[in-house]
Amino acid sequence: MDTKKQLYIETYGCQMNFADSEIVASILSDNYAICNDIQQADVILINTCSIRENAEQKVLKRLVELNALYRKHSSIKIGLIGCMAARFEKELIKKSLVDIVAGPDAYRSLALLLEDSYQQATNTILSTIETYDDILPLRFDSNGISAFISIMRGCNNFCSYCVVPYTRGRERSRNPKTIIEEVKKLLDKGFKEVTLLGQNVNSYEWDEHIDFPDLMDQVASVDKSLRIRFATSHPKDLSDKLLQVMAAHPNICKSIHLPAQSGSNAILKRMNRKYTREWYLQRIDAIRHYMPEAGISTDIIAGFCGETEQDHQDTLSLMQMVAYDFAFMFKYSERSGTHASKTLTDDVPDHIKTRRLEEIITLQQQLSHNSNLSDLGKSFEVLIEGTSKRSPDFYFGRNSQNKVIVFPKLHYNIGDYVNVKVESCTTATLLGSIQA
Ligand code: SF4
Incomplete structure (x- = not known):
């Protein structure tokens, strides 16, 4: 009979966090089995992201909710792991919203932190050597x-x-x-x-x-x-x-995610990005030189400290010059403890940040649509990743350029490589059919 306790992991944020959750599951696998039903869990770990304020607020709200739902009436343990650990360790322990806190370099100590003898335990020490290189991640999801x-x-x-x-x-x-x-x-x-x-x-x-x-x-x-x-x-x-x-x-x-963040040299300097608009565009030229067919995506921040209307226009013109296939786009949100929060003023009013972000999103939608239109009639090798949400009769997969393509299943299986000819598109997706 399996005497392992049940572990439920909820992950927020970037791909690194999802990879880390697999490392955590592996580290705890001697004593804990992963469960998909939170109601069955002995331990709930929330793997967190600090990149934007609303990501942190979402987790804080979730912790209050989990406490109300599960913790008052059972011996269930709730742990906070990941990027928010050091930033919120004291506050959350003081409010008794969590039993344990473990930072991104402290996952090997999780079993110890979760021992029954401890009511509350934390480890948020950062390491200069930890890479978890001997841990084979448990690919539970x-x-x-x-x-x-x-x-x-x-x-x-x-x-x-x-x-x-x-x-x-x-x-x-x-x-x-x-x-x-x-x-x-x-x-x-x-x-x-x-x-x-x-x-x-x-x-x-x-x-x-x-x-x-x-x-x-x-x-x-x-x-x-x-x-x-x-x-x-x-x-x-x-x-x-x-x-x-x-x-x-x-x-x-043939796909590169190359975060530009801004098209203005003044803003790039204030962001301490250590490159100029000209350097960035020269790198784009190099990508196109070696791989003319490459897909290029980016991250853009709207309304960083001191951003003028001209700086914003420079970002729009950079986007047009590169003609990105895809972009992650955000309003600037100040993060406590950063250099910007200590030395720069978050002085772009929120309604202007919102308007600039909308202009950036509208432009990117046009660019993505143009990029997809240019693929009509082309054939791509696609790795089938799963059944499309649109219909059980369709698969989805990605081409080398990281674009999602949806197509009828025929007799193929998930994990097969197929050649798909693009027949139509939306802003976000290519639609096509498998070529024999
Ligand atoms: S490169 Fe810059 S934006 Fe990316 S993780 Fe490092 S500090 Fe953050």
């Missing part, structure tokens, strides 16, 4: 086709608006041998695609002689049928060497 692999942790860039260097600590890279071993194990289990993850993958470095392009080359050479993606690149570090490796391997997807 996986489609069996695509997997995330963390290759590095932390960030040294200190963009002035960002909390990540404070919540996740300094950069450290994982031993490439353990990355390759994990890739091989995923292949053995039938996975078809891996996404290499890091806050800034281009900073990956092992023993001073293996950089990120070298690692990509090694991973792509494991098996030609395995698709490789990565996230996220910092424009200042996007090297020609990486683009050459991407171009040389057909199984490395």
Whole structure:
């Protein structure tokens, strides 16, 4: 009989957090089995994100709700893990909203923190060496086709608006041998695609002689049928060497997420992004030079400190010049503890931030639609990832450029590669049919 306790993990935020939840599940797997029904849980862990204020507010609301629903009448334990850990440790423990708190580098201590003898326990110490490289993630919420692999942790860039260097600590890279071993194990289990993850993958470095392009080359050479993606690149570090490796391997997807954040040099300087608009556009030219067919996406922040109407127009013109396929777009929200919160004034009124964000979103919708229209009549190799939400008779998958394509199932299976001809599109999705 299984005597393991039941563990329910709820994850918020970026792909790194979802990858971390799989590491946590693996670390606790000797004593805890993952359950999908929160009502059955002995322990609920909330893996949290601090990138924007509303992400934190959502989690704080959820903790109040979970306490009201479950904690008052049972011995259930609630834990907060991830980026909010250090920022909210004292407040949440004082209010007794959680029993344990563990930061992103403290997951190996979770079993100890959860011991019955402790009423409340925390560990939010950041490490300079922890990469969890010996932990094989437990893929408990996986489609069996695509997997995330963390290759590095932390960030040294200190963009002035960002909390990540404070919540996740300094950069450290994982031993490439353990990355390759994990890739091989995923292949053995039938996975078809891996996404290499890091806050800034281009900073990956092992023993001073293996950089990120070298690692990509090694991973792509494991098996030609395995698709490789990565996230996220910092424009200042996007090297020609990486683009050459991407171009040389057909199984490395021709898709780059390159967060611009702004098109204005004055704002980029205030953001401490360490590149200029001209440098960024020159990197876009390099991508197009090596991989004319590449898909390019970005992140844009509207209304950063001191942003003028001209700065905003510069962002719109950069978007037009690059013609992004896709973008994540946000209003600036000040995060306590960051350089911007200490030295700059959040002085763009909210209604102006909202209007600028709407203009950015409207432009991106046009750009995405134009990009999709230009794919009409083309055929793409697509990895089938699952059944479309639109209809049980349709699959969805992505092409190399990271665009979602929906098409009739015919006799194919999830995990198959198929050639799909694009016949129509919306702003967000391509629609097509499988070519024999
Ligand atoms: S590169 Fe900048 S935005 Fe990205 S995680 Fe590091 S500090 Fe944050």
